Amino acid sequence: MTVRRTMSGHKPRVDLAPELALALVQSSADGILVVDRGAIVYANRQAERMFGYGEGALTGLSVEDLVPESVRVDHSRRRRDFEERALARPMGMGLDLIACRADGTTFFADISLTPIELGSIGKGPGTDQVDPEGKEPTADPAHPEGYSGLSGGRVVVASVRDVSDRVEAESRMYEVLSSLDAAEDALYVFDDTTLAVSFVNQGAVRQLGYDTNELKAMTPLHFCPEFDRESLTRMLEPLKGAEVPNCAYRTIHRTRSGRDLAVQVVAQWIPMRSGGGHFVALARDISEHAAVESNLIRAREILDKLGEGVVIHREDTLTIEYVNQGYCEMMGLEPADLVGLTPEHIPGLDAAAFREKVASLADGSRPWATYEREMTDGSGRTRMCEVHLQALRPGPDLPRSIVALVRDVTDRRESESRARLAERELDLMTDRERIARDLHDSVIQRLFATGMSLQVASRRIG
Incomplete structure (x- = not known):
C-alpha cells in the first residue's frame, strides 16, 4: 500500500496494492466484469456465480453472450455507442435490464458502467506521483492480476447486481396498488x-x-x-x-x-x-343504502300503524321476512317469534292451504288471491281472518316476495251472524203479523156475515 502526497488543498490518497485490490474485487457482493471492446477479460467470483459459469469460464466470452439472444444485435449497437461516448452510467437509473445465465434462464439486473483509461490507473486529480521519500514511484501495473487479452487503451468495468427480487416485489406492489386503485x-x-x-x-x-x-x-x-x-x-x-x-x-x-x-x-x-x-x-x-334504510324505516312505521296485519314471505322458501305490529298484536306474538318461520311452523296456520293459494300466483295468471281462514292466536282464541295475497318483485335481481294482508274479521262475522239472526227473527215476526192480520180479517168477515144473517133472521121472525 502506498501513500501519495497530494497538492495543496487535497487530502492524502491511499493506493492499494494490486493483491489487496483484487481481493476486494473478488469479495464484492456485486458481479464485476471488465470488458475490452465487447470481450470479457475479467470476471470476479460473484459474476461467475450470478451467471452460472464455472471459474474462469466467463473470460473470453462476448458480453453479448450474457443477454438474451433476441436483443443481442441491438445490445451490440448500443454497447459501441457507449464506448464512443465513454460516459459513466451509475446504478439505480431505473434501467431494469435482462441478463441471461449459462443455462438460458434470465434475471433482472441493474448494471453500472464505468469506462477506465488504462494509462490513468493509479493516478488521480491533484497528485504529483511522488512517494513520501521524494523518489519517483515505480510505474503502477496497468491492470491487476486476472486480466487477460487487453488491447490497451480503454476498458469498461461493469458492476452487475441481481435485482430480480426487487423487481418481483415492485411488480407485486404495483399489482396491489392497481387493485386498490381499481x-x-x-x-x-x-x-x-x-x-x-x-x-x-x-x-x-x-x-x-x-x-x-x-x-x-x-x-x-x-x-x-x-x-x-x-x-x-x-x-x-x-x-x-x-x-x-x-x-x-x-x-x-x-x-x-x-x-x-x-x-x-x-x-x-x-x-x-x-x-x-x-x-x-x-x-x-353508503349514501344510497342509508337513503333506502331511511325509506324502509318510514315504510315500516307506516305499516306498523295499520290496523291490519302485514306479513312478507320470500316466494322461494315462503319464510317470513317481515311482520308488522298489527299482525303481532292480532296473534299475540312478537316479531322475533315469527320472522324466519316457514308456513309449517307458523302458529294457527293451515300450511297446505296457504301453499296452495301461493301456487295459484306462481304462473302469473292471477296477480292476487283472497280467501278466509281460521287462525288460532297465542292465547288459543280462534279468529276468522280474511287474507289478501299478492306477489311483488322488489328488484330485477331479487326474488319475488309474497305479501299477505291479514284482516281480523271475527267481529264482523259475528256482527253479520247477529244481523242474519235478527233478520230471520224479523222475518218471523213479519210472518206472524201477516198471519194475525189475515186471521183478523177473516174474523171480521165472519162476524160481518153473522151480523147480516142475524138481521135477515130478525126480519123473518118479525
Whole structure:
C-alpha cells in the first residue's frame, strides 16, 4: 500500500496494492466484469456465480453472450455507442435490464458502467506521483492480476447486481396498488400519532373530490366533520393494543364540494418494524343504502300503524321476512317469534292451504288471491281472518316476495251472524203479523156475515 502526497488543498490518497485490490474485487457482493471492446477479460467470483459459469469460464466470452439472444444485435449497437461516448452510467437509473445465465434462464439486473483509461490507473486529480521519500514511484501495473487479452487503451468495468427480487416485489406492489386503485371504496393510510395521511387510492380521490397530493397534505379530521383529534384517537386507540382486530363505524365524509356522504368505515392498525404504526381505513359510500334504510324505516312505521296485519314471505322458501305490529298484536306474538318461520311452523296456520293459494300466483295468471281462514292466536282464541295475497318483485335481481294482508274479521262475522239472526227473527215476526192480520180479517168477515144473517133472521121472525 502506498501513500501519495497530494497538492495543496487535497487530502492524502491511499493506493492499494494490486493483491489487496483484487481481493476486494473478488469479495464484492456485486458481479464485476471488465470488458475490452465487447470481450470479457475479467470476471470476479460473484459474476461467475450470478451467471452460472464455472471459474474462469466467463473470460473470453462476448458480453453479448450474457443477454438474451433476441436483443443481442441491438445490445451490440448500443454497447459501441457507449464506448464512443465513454460516459459513466451509475446504478439505480431505473434501467431494469435482462441478463441471461449459462443455462438460458434470465434475471433482472441493474448494471453500472464505468469506462477506465488504462494509462490513468493509479493516478488521480491533484497528485504529483511522488512517494513520501521524494523518489519517483515505480510505474503502477496497468491492470491487476486476472486480466487477460487487453488491447490497451480503454476498458469498461461493469458492476452487475441481481435485482430480480426487487423487481418481483415492485411488480407485486404495483399489482396491489392497481387493485386498490381499481376499488370503488376509498382507502387511506394515516400515521397513528400525527394522523397525517401517507397514502390514498383512487377510490378516495373519486369519493372526496381532492387529488392525491391534496389528500396527502391532510389528516382524516379534514374530511370527517364528526370527529376531533381526541374522539378519533380515543376510538382507534384500542386497535394499537391488539384489543380488537378492527374497528367498524359509520360516519360522514365531507367532499371538496361540501357534500356530506354517509360512509361505513373499517379501520385497522398496522405496526411498523421501526416502531409505531399506521392506521388503514377503508371507507364505503353508503349514501344510497342509508337513503333506502331511511325509506324502509318510514315504510315500516307506516305499516306498523295499520290496523291490519302485514306479513312478507320470500316466494322461494315462503319464510317470513317481515311482520308488522298489527299482525303481532292480532296473534299475540312478537316479531322475533315469527320472522324466519316457514308456513309449517307458523302458529294457527293451515300450511297446505296457504301453499296452495301461493301456487295459484306462481304462473302469473292471477296477480292476487283472497280467501278466509281460521287462525288460532297465542292465547288459543280462534279468529276468522280474511287474507289478501299478492306477489311483488322488489328488484330485477331479487326474488319475488309474497305479501299477505291479514284482516281480523271475527267481529264482523259475528256482527253479520247477529244481523242474519235478527233478520230471520224479523222475518218471523213479519210472518206472524201477516198471519194475525189475515186471521183478523177473516174474523171480521165472519162476524160481518153473522151480523147480516142475524138481521135477515130478525126480519123473518118479525
